[in-house]
Each structure stands twice: as structure tokens, then as C-alpha cells.
Amino acid sequence: MTVTPEQQAEIDALRAEAVPTLRVVAPGMESVLHTAFPVLDHGFIRVVDYMGDDAAVVQAARVSYGRGTRRVNEDRGLINYLMRHRHTTPFEMCEIKLHVKLPIFVARQWIRHRTANVNEYSARYSILDREFYVPAPDQVAAQSTSNRQGRDQVLPPDQAGQVLDMLRDDARRAYDNYRHMLNEADDGTPVDPARDGLARELARMNLTLNYYTQWYWKTDLHNLLHFLSLRADPHAQYEIRVYADAMMDVVHRWVPLVAAAFEEYRLGGAHLSRSALHVVRRMLAGEQLLREDSGMSAREWRELMDLLGREA
Amino acid sequence: MTVTPEQQAEIDALRAEAVPTLRVVAPGMESVLHTAFPVLDHGFIRVVDYMGDDAAVVQAARVSYGRGTRRVNEDRGLINYLMRHRHTTPFEMCEIKLHVKLPIFVARQWIRHRTANVNEYSARYSILDREFYVPAPDQVAAQSTSNRQGRDQVLPPDQAGQVLDMLRDDARRAYDNYRHMLNEADDGTPVDPARDGLARELARMNLTLNYYTQWYWKTDLHNLLHFLSLRADPHAQYEIRVYADAMMDVVHRWVPLVAAAFEEYRLGGAHLSRSALHVVRRMLAGEQLLREDSGMSAREWRELMDLLGREA
Amino acid sequence: MTVTPEQQAEIDALRAEAVPTLRVVAPGMESVLHTAFPVLDHGFIRVVDYMGDDAAVVQAARVSYGRGTRRVNEDRGLINYLMRHRHTTPFEMCEIKLHVKLPIFVARQWIRHRTANVNEYSARYSILDREFYVPAPDQVAAQSTSNRQGRDQVLPPDQAGQVLDMLRDDARRAYDNYRHMLNEADDGTPVDPARDGLARELARMNLTLNYYTQWYWKTDLHNLLHFLSLRADPHAQYEIRVYADAMMDVVHRWVPLVAAAFEEYRLGGAHLSRSALHVVRRMLAGEQLLREDSGMSAREWRELMDLLGREA
């Protein structure tokens, strides 16, 4: 189960009644506010609050440019300009707060993005739910041989089945023993009055890394886009990429001009090295260039040819 | 002039029409949103946007405490608990965006607070206005002899008058020459068609440090309170303290429970050193204690006696 | 095993030969550089590099004070002054880099300190060792009833034994299955050539939270002290506190004057709230004060009386 009935009731209540505000409102964001978007088998993201919209980016940029910009630019043009020239501070003027439910091993990658505010469910304080991630069968993939930190083709069904059984069994046993050590029923009373319950801060160490945790995560738009540029990338692990994809959808609703500029100037583009730039110039000048003359490694050459849509 | 007629018209327009939102609204904050509060002779602060309220702090804290807190705590009690035990992350879940107009020498102190987002008016790009800070006569004070970085008694009227004249004359001449070097009228045309205008990024170096600049400044509530604990302090320079005081008023309107907890547990309290704590214990036990037996320096002893309301 | 023979050989080699430098050297730190200090059953901390010493703090503070301080202060006095008045930036001028081996659930607390640089062993890329944390029997404690996030008295031996068996069994099974899914021998060849190995980034999710990980962690002295003020505290979980204690020993060797000032003005002291300060003043004035007249809650009153060495 992704969202508990209690959570859904709370969401419904939050969405039931709008109140007036003098703040900037982003209509696309209001339409999804509080709603939980499912990710993986039990996870979700939901926007809890936000500040600003496309116009807030423009407004902040124009503070910088002051009276000089009276005549100026249409918003889209200015946002594109800012994105293209990596003038990042105006994008920091929008803020988003998400409620995220995610497996612990994903949370461990996610938390490496330091410029954010986080309040995580505390397993020192409370008892975790019996919810753990198990990959869908089409995600049970072999270790990549070409990329030491990636995955490759999907395992044959029998092998995948064995893996899934193993993950499930170990997770369930870990949880059962966690609760046994806690010796505490859902209502807080001891299950076995003859035993003490182990401290929660200790018992939690028995859980496996695919257990779900939850947190509130708040960051500004610039840092969110940086997160997405790394985690919505094909090199990112699938299990975090699906969260990034869901967040990218939110960004499109929230700040459509920024989202389009981000895809044009960041996500959809590519960085060429000095050598690669020379290669492109020489090829455009009609030169028949060989890898050996490029100063590039075989791997870089191959990646460049891929990028340029040519055979290596 | 603190706010230009154009700015006032913009503020009036922004305050004219409320729109519905599903977000949390802080009524006290809505009542002052966009309004400019004057500070010093030409400066101001105005809240441009905000996210969250007292309840948002509580909500974030309860994510951490999860099912453990079902029965729970009244909000005020939880906020006091968080403040008292320096559980700071829930306070990071509220955000504020201010528009501030302030002298450059104040901006230089302010910017040392790094955990914030800033967009400043760019004098590379635009022309600064002819507005500079001159202290009120009752702020024209002598160098403190006891505190190398403070001020002392007010100067006699004739000396103060001379200082003010000097500050005004130098600031005006600096500005006149700045505009002369720029050679640009307000409408952008050259004043003297026979001369080139000096680049703005160069001409600005002729201005004095009391010229006003402006910025958008965005930070979270935890970092705002940290700013206030340092800058609303009697040791802070008067010219930044008045900004801190104005922001403290805003905090009271925005998050009244947090503001009260902050005054009770931070601003109004005091940190005792290990030695000071021993002294207090011994005094409470009835001991007649001399400074010499305390292990404290004369200065620390005097400060402690002050704090305890006793003669040193 | 805490340190592998390979690691010990590397440490010995690193300690074998000193080279000349024009940088500041902290003799106490040199004496322990590279050495692994055991923590918990398989963990350690070791200093890999450092920058600065007590004098570097003083030097940075004096940049700020410039020509004004020519006559000046003895180093100890200045360091005490900086610590007492929370002038934190000079302490940021020293830096330390540690190699730490620690259980994952401890790493999850540790990483919440954001102002640090981290490179962690990647289980997407490499295979984790079969090393997990199991508490010593005298640490197998019951859930505290007074403090929802703490532990209380030690469990009776038979119950503790059952807990330890459970933790060990589950950790071992999780690891065996992890390696089974990976299907990779230590030399990188498949164990069972008829099967594919599951991608490492997936298989790792089967491990329990007490498995050890490793990282390089680098931070400045100010942020290190902030870490210690939170984690060397009795309210911190034992399993992170022992790391903090080991780091506190390192700080004493590295910057003895700073360490002493930190214990006098931070660790060993206490913060009084506004109400607590009023209570102390009135008690010192001879008033017989009751809790009811103090404006403090029962819990705060009890804590204050504890602090003052009096009965509640």
C-alpha cells in the first residue's frame, strides 16, 4: 500500500478548501498540491508546499538588473538567457517542499545532495511499517560488464524469481524479528509481558536496506534542477531515477518556462571537451578525421561519435 | 525617499487582490505582505513571499516522530521543546523572501550569513540612485574605549555636525563624479556627446560605502533566527541591528509561537560556561565566593555578576 | 577484524617516512596521523590529513583585527574569547580529513551534518565485506519509557542473548544471500557459471542496517566541534557517541587550546532560558521559589534543579 487511508483522508481534507492569499500562485502546482504520485511499489512523492513561479525567477533577475531593464525582455527570453548563461541565483528564489516515501538505499543516495532541508521519520523514536521494496521482474537485471556501477540485461525468469523470493523472505524475516525484539504491539502494549522490549534505536539495525522510510524534503529550484540533472540521467540508478522523473513532471506544472529552458539548455544538451570541440570544427571544415589524430581516448571518441549521430 | 512612487504603486497593486490557494496561509503575514517597513533614512524591508507557519514546524517535527506521536502534544509545547533542545531542522521547513534596501557597508556584514539566497541590484549593469545613508545626530558616536569594535557616547553637537557635513559632502561629490564619468542621462542618452561614458563596472568604484543597494534575500526560519540572534544583539552595529529588529517584528506576525519560544529559550536566555555554572551552584549552596576562587577572569566574572543581577 | 592486514601495511608505510614542509605542523596530530583508533566491534577512525593548529585560529582572527591588535593578547586568551563570544569563523580555518568505518545506521545519522565533504565506499560499484555490528551485551538495553528516543536498563542475560543471536543470524543470512545473488567469487569469477550475477546496486538492498561501510569525511574545525557538541552528548545514541568521543581525543591532540576552550565554554556549560535566568536571580536574592511561581513546566524545572545541583 502506498498511501494509508489516514493519509488519503488527510490529503482530501487539505485539497478541500482553498483560502485567499496575496502571494504568487502557480495554478499548475495548485492542481496537484498534496496529491501523492506513486513511485516504485510503495513509494510516492507529494508536494506539500511551494513558493514562487516562473515570474518569481524573472522578478529576482530584474532586481539585479534594476532600472537598466525597464524596456526589456519578455519573460521566456530572460529565463532562457539565465539558464543558458548559468546565472543560477534567480532560480534559487523558488522553493518546494515534498513529502517522499522511499527505500532506505535510495534515501542514502538522495541525502548526498546537501543543499536541502530534511526531516526524516525517526526509527529511534517510532516503529517502521512492514513495507519494503521488491523490484518488478523486468528490473531484476544482471551486473553490467561494461559499467561497473550499472545493470545490464534482465535475468531469466527462473533466476529472477529466485532473487525476488530471496529478497522477500529476508525482508520479512528481518521485520518479524525486529518486531519480536521490540516486543510492542501496535497499541504500544507489550506482546509478551514477561520480556522487555529492545530499544528502538537498536532494533532498527536488523532491517534491510529496502525498507521504506519517509521524509519532508525542501529545496530551492536551482538545487532541484541540479538534482534532476544528475538523477534523471540514464546513468543514475533506476530506483532513484523514477523519483526524479516524477519530480520533473511536477516542475513542468509548477514553472513551465523554466522546465522548458532546463530541457533545452541542460538536460537535452551536451558538454564538449576542448578536444571534442576541435574535432567537430575540423569535421565541419571537411576534414576526414581519425580517432588517432584527435587526441581522444577510444571511449571518449565513441561517446562523441554517438553524440554526433555518426559511426565511430 | 525610501520607496519610489513606482514601487508604492506596485505594492498597492500586489496587495489589492487575493487569490485562492491550497497552501498553508499565515494570516499575520498576509496582513503585512509586500508592505515596505522603513529602516534608517532611506532603507526598508518588505516581505515578498513566505512558505509555512507555526503548524508547518510542528508538521515537519511529527514526520520525524511518526506513529509515535499519535496521542500527542499541543503545538506550543512541541515548538518549545524543539527550540529548547536545539532540534533545528523543523524550523528549516519555513521560508521567507525579503526585499531589502540597505547601505553597502551593512550589506557587507549581512552577506556573511551564507545560508541564504541573494539577488542584488547590479551596479555593473545599472546605475545606482543618489541615495546614501547619513546617521541621525543621536547616532554620531565616539569610538568606544572599552570595546574596540563598538561606539560610545554621542559626539557634541558641533563635532557631530562637522561629521555629518563631511559625510554628506563626500557622498554627493562621489556621486556627481560617478555620473560625470558615466556621462549618461536618466534616459540613457549621453550628457556630453563629445565624450565616451566610462563602463559602469568601473565607475561604481567611486561611490562611498554608505550608498544604498537593494536585494532579494531568501532564507529559512532557522537561519533567519540565527541571523537575528547575532544581529538583534546589543553587540551588533546599530545600522544592522535596526534591520534585525524590523525582521523580528515580522517573525512575530508570521510564526507567533516560534517567535515566543525563540525569545524565551534563545534571545532572553544566557549561556553559562562550566566555571560559571560551578560558581552559581556554590553561591546557591550559600558559599561566599570571591572572584579569585572562581577560576574566571575579571571580565568574565563581571559579566556573570551582571547576568545574575549582583554587584561584581 | 577492524583493520585488514593490507590496511595496516599501508598505515605503517605512511607513518614510516616524514617529508619536509613549509606548512604549519601540529605535533600532537602528527603523532597519531594515519593510525586507526578502534571504535565498536569492527569500526575505526583515523586521521588521513589535517590543516592548521591552534595558532592558525589565532592568525585568522588577527587578520580580522588587523593593526589594532599589534600589542596584543596571548593566544589562549584570544581563543577563549572567540569561543565564548561565538566568533566562529576563525575555527573554520582548520580542516581535518578522517577515514571512518562505521555501521550504516550510524552513517545515516552522521550524514545529516551537511557542512562536510564525503566520499563513501560504493556498494553500486564494489562488494561490501562480511562485517556487521553487534552490540556488546552491556549495550543491549530496553526501550526507555521516559525518553521515546533513548534506551534504558540492560536486558537480562537470557533476553540479551536471544537478541544477539537474532541480530547475528539475520545479518549472516542476509550476507550469504547477498553473495549468492551476486554470484561472484572474491576473484571476480562467477561462483555458478550457469547463473547471471544480480547487479550490485540491487543486491545490496538485502543487507541489514548494521553492516559496516567506510568513508572519507572532511570538515572544518568549527563544524567538527558542532558535530561533537551534538554527538558527544549523553542524548546521542551510544553507537555514534563512541565515534564522537574518539574524535574529541583527536581534537585534544590537534588543537589543545581550542579543545580546552570548547570544554569550558560549550560542552561543560549550559544554556539557561529567560525564565530559568529569572529563577536563578531570585534564588540568589534569597527568595524561596516554588515551581508554580516560575513560569516553567515541571520538566524544565526538574532539569534546572538538576543543573543547579538542587532537589526539585
Add this chain to the structure above:
Amino acid sequence: MTVTPEQQAEIDALRAEAVPTLRVVAPGMESVLHTAFPVLDHGFIRVVDYMGDDAAVVQAARVSYGRGTRRVNEDRGLINYLMRHRHTTPFEMCEIKLHVKLPIFVARQWIRHRTANVNEYSARYSILDREFYVPAPDQVAAQSTSNRQGRDQVLPPDQAGQVLDMLRDDARRAYDNYRHMLNEADDGTPVDPARDGLARELARMNLTLNYYTQWYWKTDLHNLLHFLSLRADPHAQYEIRVYADAMMDVVHRWVPLVAAAFEEYRLGGAHLSRSALHVVRRMLAGEQLLREDSGMSAREWRELMDLLGREA
């Protein structure tokens, strides 16, 4: 004067005697440690301390890759790989501390890089020296008409001369009046015993923005490179770019492999937008492409053609 005789004597003393250390030593850095490199008319940068070298980056990266990398990579290849794929955390494992003397208007740009530690000379506490920046005649340039925040051709000698006279006169008068208001001789006694001296924190506001200040500035290698990518760029203002250029020289001495990778993969390369990438692909496929068909603005098209070494 860039360096005072006292400073030079201190530098000579610091360079006179090497002491043994067990830390990593970067020989190229040792050769310039403490030495002041002049920048602008009175400024300088000097390295005060450092931590790490090229090998420290590799070492940190290999922690991440653990046992997987036993066989592995030559250092240069790994550093190139990290730079190319923006694996930034290993570069954070090196640290540098600089002493910088710079004009206040440059300091105001510099301080916007927030991930650094700073101790600045305090004009609340001490008296600033009579040193201000005046551009060399070949830097006295007109406002750019194409770029609102840049400069263009150099002014004719007579106009430049007038500008320089004006800058010098205003700076001198500002300083004279600053000292008059302070009423304090270099030895601390009053110049005119009949007058009080104005508080330093106030008097400083009379100085112009080209006065020199000083600070200690400490940052990690990743953030230093980010600073350089923005400030060693042709779009950066000349007066900060010369500092960045001097720092780039230091980086070459300190971490030559990282410096080379940075120039190959960052400084010397270029980012193509999605549209630009399509254009390049189509041109390489032999298509005669017009700007109108590219989806790019005239400005972007011109910049792309420049980059590719073709006529627009």
C-alpha cells in the same frame, strides 16, 4: 605598495625553515607557499596553507570504488574520468587557504561564492590603510553597447586621464576625511585632543569602493575550480579575472593533473544546447542549414557559429 616590509619579513621567516610531516606534500605548492603574487596595483594572493595533492583526489575516489579497483587505472586517467563525468566529491578532498588583498568592489563579487570560509580585516575594529585601486590607463574603458554589463574600447588618453584624476582625488579626499573623523594618529593617540574620534564602524562608510581590504579565504578544490570557471572567464570583470588567473597558476603548481583535466573538460570546452546539438548533427550530415530552420535565436546562432569556427 603591495606587501609591507613587515609582511615581507614574515614571509621570509615562514619560508626559511621546513619541518617534517607525515602528511601528503605537493612539491610545486611548497615552492610558492607564503609568497605574495602581485595582482592589480596594490593587491596580491598568497597561499597560506593547503591540504592534499593529485593523489589525494585519486585516493578519495578509490574509497568509493573499494575492492573493485584493485587492478586499476592510472591516476591521470581516473582524474580525467572524474572531471569528465562531473564526479565532484573527490575534488572536495583537497583544501587551500589563501591570503588575498583586493579592492572592496571585487570583494563584493568574490564573497558571493558561499561555499568557503572567510576572515576579513575588520574596519569596525581597525583602521584601513591609505591604499585604493586605480585602473591602469589601458583598462579605462567605455561602457559596452552590446553587453550591458561589460566594457568596450579604451577611452582616449585625455578622457582616461580625467577619469583617473577624478578617481584618485575622490579616494584621497575620502581617506583624509575618514582619518580626520577618526582623529587618531597611527600610534593611537588623538590628533586633536580637543575632539572625540568618531567610531570606526561609522567613519569607514566614507571610504570609496576601490579601497583595498584583506582576507583569509579557504575553500576546497572543487569549489575553487567552480570559482575559476566563472571568474577566469572572459565575461568576468577584468578586476576579478586577474585574481582568478593568478589562482589558476597556483592550481597548476599544486595539482597539475587536475589542472590539465579542468582545462580540457571544463574551461576549454563548451556546452551545446539541445537545438545546437541538432544543428551540428545536421551540418555534419551535409545539410545546408539556415538559422531560420534551427529554432535558435539570432544571438544563439551567432554564438554557435563562432564556437564552431564558421561564419554566421
